[in-house]
Amino acid sequence: AQSVTQPDIHITVSEGASLELRCNYSYGATPYLFWYVQSPGQGLQLLLKYFSGDTLVQGIKGFEAEFKRSQSSFNLRKPSVHWSDAAEYFCAVGARGSQGNLIFGKGTKLSVKP
Amino acid sequence: DTGVSQNPRHKITKRGQNVTFRCDPISEHNRLYWYRQTLGQGPEFLTYFQNEAQLEKSRLLSDRFSAERPKGSFSTLEIQRTEQGDSAMYLCASSSRAATDTDTQYFGPGTRLTVL
Numbered sequence: 001a002q003s004v005t006q007p008d009i010h011i012t013v014s015e016g017a018s019l020e021l022r023c024n025y026s027y028g029a030t031p032y033l034f035w036y037v038q039s040p041g042q043g044l045q046l047l048l049k050y051f052s053g054d055t056l057v058q059g060i061k062g063f064e065a066e067f068k069r070s071q072s073s074f075n076l077r078k079p080s081v082h083w084s085d086a087a088e089y090f091c092a093v094g095a096r097g098s099q100g101n102l103i104f105g106k107g108t109k110l111s112v113k114p
Numbered sequence: 115d116t117g118v119s120q121n122p123r124h125k126i127t128k129r130g131q132n133v134t135f136r137c138d139p140i141s142e143h144n145r146l147y148w149y150r151q152t153l154g155q156g157p158e159f160l161t162y163f164q165n166e167a168q169l170e171k172s173r174l175l176s177d178r179f180s181a182e183r184p185k186g187s188f189s190t191l192e193i194q195r196t197e198q199g200d201s202a203m204y205l206c207a208s209s210s211r212a213a214t215d216t217d218t219q220y221f222g223p224g225t226r227l228t229v230l
Contacts, residue, residue: 004156032217043118043205044157044221051217090156094217101147101170102219104156 002027004093006105013081014113021076021108023091032094033074034102035065039087047089050074061085086112116140118222120206126228127196134192135225139208146189147219148181150174151203163189196229203227 003026013019025031032051036044048059055067065076074091088109092102119138127133139146144165149157160179162170165186175181178196183189193200203226207219 034218036221041226043120043223044207046218046220049218092156094219101149101159101162101172102157104158106154106156 002031002093002095002103004091004103004105006089006091006108008108009106010109010111012111012113015083016080019076019078019081019085019110021089021091021110023074023076023105024072025074025091025093026072027093027095030069033065033067034092034094035059035063035074035076036090036092037087038090038107044090047076081110081112083112083114086110118206118208118220120204120222120225122225123223124226124228126230128230129196129198131196132192132194133196133227134190135204135206135227136188136190137206137208137222138188139206140210140220143208143210143220144186145209145219146183147207147209148189148191149205149207151205151224152201157205160191193227196227198229201227201229 005024034049035047038044047063048057050057050067058064063078088107090107091105094102121136146163148160151157159172160175161181163183178194181191203224205224207221209219
């Protein structure tokens, strides 16, 4: 069965510091992979996605993620965090050829210290 | 492209009442999804439409839940005889099979349901 694990429930970083949010997935083949961000009380905004090709993908707001097949990981990174990045981040996996749903991790809450 | 919209944004109801939520997808998106998100969790899939056909339903979707998408445009999600356990954020997403954006789901702002 497909599953997504985000090992860190809550991370606090200082403004200007680098960030890496971890995501591991379980799936029998190469899935579609997504990172979404959610501000309190809001819906989800797509940050970036991996379908195929270059394993390092660039997203909005200066985020990037790297797909590592050997580690079944899709970690999200940002070189310098801004206070406005404080939010909850969700990794999700979708099955290729599927017409249906995404499987989400439980999320990582990011706090930013001034 | 005005994005996915959902109404109402918040709904407070008493246990046992029926509620209905509406989702308007991005225009020309033929796929529409409903998810439920409880506190501290990621969204969980409920159901999926391609045009007007409901093609997939989660086991989370009990008999008290029904969803429709008449004419393949907007969708409604109805919960009958609400229970306190139904309190959650209900999220709608839409996607298109366009070659440039295959299977990317775009989410609305959600409807927050509180059952008293």
